[in-house]
Amino acid sequence: MFRANTLILVLAFFSQGLLAFEASDNAWPDASATFFVGIPGIAPSGETWDAAFKRAMAAWTTATNFNFFAEDQGGDPCAGQNTGALGNGIGGVGFADNRCGTEFGSNVLAITLTTLSCTNPGCTGKKDIVEADIVFNANENWDIYSGPLLPQTSEFERVALHELGHALGLDHESSASAIMQPFASNIATLQPDDISGANFIYGGTISTPSIYDIPIKLPSKTSFSGPDDVINFAGTLATSDASLENKFIDVYQLTFENDSEISVSLSSLQFDPSLILARVTSTQQLVPGSTASDENLAGSSSANLQQPIAAGSYWVGVTSVAAADTGSYNLTVNAKTASEGSSFETFTSIYGIDVEINPNPLIKGALRSNDQKFDNKFIDIYQFEVTETVTLRIELTSSLVDTVLLVVDVLSDQQLGSVFLRNDDSKFSTDSRIEATLSPGTYWMGATSFSPNDFGDYQIQTSVVLP
Missing domain, CATH: 2.60.120.380 (Jelly Rolls)
Incomplete structure (x- = not known):
């Protein structure tokens, strides 16, 4: 493992206001993490903070392919964080009245400090998580309870569930019912989207909704x-x-x-x-x-x-x-x-570029040095049909190519219509994503690169986004 570069990723959970799961591209190499749990004090409900935090850890461990372990001794989540260092190698959890030396932002209930280790000299692509620390905002009123959120009282266990999701590598999810939504809500337990997100990272069966109401x-x-x-x-x-x-x-x-x-x-x-x-x-x-x-x-x-x-x-x-x-x-x-290969029909378009008619939700392909070029970059084009208005999330991923994804609608004479969608970098990665509502018609999907002459394997995953 290349360790010359180490980064810290800070993720926060906000008080109420506000497949979909969002993976961060970062993961623990052995699909497990240990927290040194020794949070002093008892909630107004009479239960210890430690008990609720361990229960949140157990919920993730039971439902997913990721394992949380608890050591029954206190770990300071800010140790090594507020001195310019990158943690102390121990996963800590506790309350503090500031974010390891800086003020909590407005409505921030807790933060997760994740230390990342680069896996290549350029520090690009996926990184290893080597430490995670969780800091709860001591300026908030806290308790441990079930059911809807109480006025002016933050509920500790659901926030712990959320922060542990960040600790294992999940980002915020705004488009699905999930504990990983960016704002506290009446969701108090792990949802199918949360479980699918963790299993997507660590290799388990994930679940996605369908238009037939069958996961x-x-x-x-x-x-x-x-x-x-x-x-x-x-x-x-x-x-x-x-x-x-x-x-x-x-x-x-x-x-x-x-x-x-x-x-x-x-x-x-x-x-x-x-x-x-x-x-x-x-x-x-x-x-x-x-x-x-x-x-x-x-x-x-x-x-x-x-x-x-x-x-x-x-x-x-x-x-x-x-x-x-x-x-x-x-x-x-x-x-x-x-x-070998498939029976998908391929034709040469009026633009001189071959188009493969491929309706699959999962497409594995490769940009090759003998591919045709568009804008001086290798490109593969796939045609698919939309028969009813639908919202699609199309993701183009590659470990070898800084990808660019294109989606256009095509008229009967192969002239381009009014839809032209392009995405280069999705979130913090070099992968690409387009999420859009498409009307019935014929569409072309283009897989290409940001830089000229890049080539390598890629994958296109298309999923339906339900209301």
């Missing part, structure tokens, strides 16, 4: 690249799951990078399993003619599908034959590459 599970491995891939899932149909036709259902999104021969097997000893397979577009529309299903045979405990499929993104639905059945299951997906 879509995205496992840590969602892409089949060939030539022979197998993924196994163990899950449970539960009464808390979404339902379809009065049957509980789990839906997984998987992407097949090549045209493939697939075999999908669903088994359960606790319910009669039913299996659904459907190809989806980046706007979550089902591709006509792409849906298949199978129920268990008489006397069998499994449902199976075996068929050739075109490269693309698919939803695999796990449900039951009978209404309201619950229980554990095992799902196995095997894919054998039928042909």
Whole structure:
């Protein structure tokens, strides 16, 4: 690990005023952090601050692939912070009447001081988190309680949950119901968006909403690249799951990078399993003619599908034959590459640049030295259709390229319409993001670079943003 450069990131939580999860691109190398917890005093409710803070740590540890550990001895969160140093190597937590030597900003309830270590000599891209300290504003009135926020009384445990989210690498999230919203609210527990954000960073199943009111599970491995891939899932149909036709259902999104021969097997000893397979577009529309299903045979405990499929993104639905059945299951997906590459149609546009018709929500590609150029930079263009007005979040990420993302609408004669969207750097990274409401029509997505002659692998992820 390159440690010549170290940075401090300060994140704050504000009092009330105000997939979406926001990851910071920074992470703990071993998916764990230790806080030295010894906060003196008891809340007006009669509970110790320590107990509430440890409960908040346990909530993240239980719900995600990240682990918080507590040492039962005090750690000063400002040790080494207010002397110009970059922390003391110990994660501390406590109350203070200032922000380690400077005043708290207006309405700031707490801050997280995160020490980052650069992972390359240029100190670019993802950084390692090596220390996190949390300071609660002692000038506020605090208590520990459940339910709606009380007037003029900040609730300690939900603020602790929020700051611990910053400590593990999450940023503020303004567009979804989440403990990571930038202002304190009546949300007092971790929400699906918070859990998905942590699991996105540290490798677990995340969940994204769909236009069908059924959450879509995205496992840590969602892409089949060939030539022979197998993924196994163990899950449970539960009464808390979404339902379809009065049957509980789990839906997984998987992407097949090549045209493939697939075999999908669903088994359960606790319910009669039913299996659904459907190809989806980046706007979550089902591709006509792409849906298949199978129920268990008489006397069998499994449902199976075996068929050739075109490269693309698919939803695999796990449900039951009978209404309201619950229980554990095992799902196995095997894919054998039928042909390298995909069967997506490509055509040469009137601008002399090739365009690939690709409706997938996940696209993996690469800028190459033999690609065509736009504005003296290599570019790949993908065409997709919008059939109903929808808000999309399109993210272009790369560890090798300072990316630029373009989205334009295209008329029937390939002339450009009135929409021209461009993004270079999303937040503090060299990745790119566009979030926009698009009307029905044909659109081109361009993946290119900020500097001429840059090339390397990239990924485009498109998700639907629900109201």
